[in-house]
Amino acid sequence: METAKILDGKALAAKIQQELADTITASQPKIGRPPGLAVLMVGDNPASAAYVKNKEKACAKVGIASFGRHFPTQTSQSELEAVIEELNQDERVDGILVQLPLPKHLDAISLLHKIAPDKDADGLHPVNLGRLVRDEPGLRSCTPAGVMRLLEEYKIPLMGKQAVVVGRSILVGKPMALMLLAANATVTIAHSRTQDLKTITQNADILVAAAGIPGLITAEMVKPGAVVVDVGINRVTDSNGKSRLIGDIDFTTIADVAEYITPVPGGIGPMTVAILLQNTVFSYLQTNSN
């Protein structure tokens, strides 16, 4: 087998961002304001701070106004709920998201419930997850929707294929499985308690690694010719003290087995941000459609 073809999320994300910028330029004179996104960040997690900065930079690039707020670690649940309620009422704001993970004393799920479903830029509100379960239009979770968009761009067939999702988080694993199912794949979800993971992954035509465990998927766990999507974003420190980002798969060896593969960085990460912007513009256009 030749070396796998790269599913280039960075290039596709740039294309989506350009399309969104054009849509905003065309719509803004009629609507009278730009789309707005509010990213709420609590505490000082350096990775989260970098992702939030990245999201705000991407917003500025396409013409989305940022209404982000940064709160100290000790902020209470009720203070955050009040801010979300205020943003729900703010007509300049089309999308709201709470950057995850949150400090331990906060209940993320109950905060997500407070976001107005039509401003739920992350697609994590129960109403939007329900719409996904029922195959109805709605705001979709950014990372899995980014995976689907990338597979579509490269015309990867999904109908009737065996898809295995490793990971069952509400952010990625569960919505990912539902989206693959909606595309008529036969879906298996594996997780930390799965026995004999290798036997399951070896059967996958489409393998999505979203377990948050660096290098979990190795070449012998991959079916020759499979499409391997790496959702992992793990920062590790080399023996020489240098920090770098790696995914959940052993990229170098799997590239010799798979037909398509996503890199980290440059794969699903940029797609997550592109879909977030897309969700915000979708809400903006929906709100102002009459």
Ligand SMILES: Nc1nc2c(c(=O)[nH]1)N[C@@H](CN(C=O)c1ccc(C(=O)N[C@@H](CCC(=O)O)C(=O)O)cc1)CN2
């Ligand atoms: N509320 C949310 N919280 C979190 C989400 C999310 O979708 N919604 N996902 C992750 C973090 N994340 C976005 O928030 C995210 C992570 C990584 C990237 C990205 O573009 N990564 C680059 C590399 C960046 C680097 O060098 O560090 C890449 O993969 O090429 C974007 C978004 C958890 N929290």
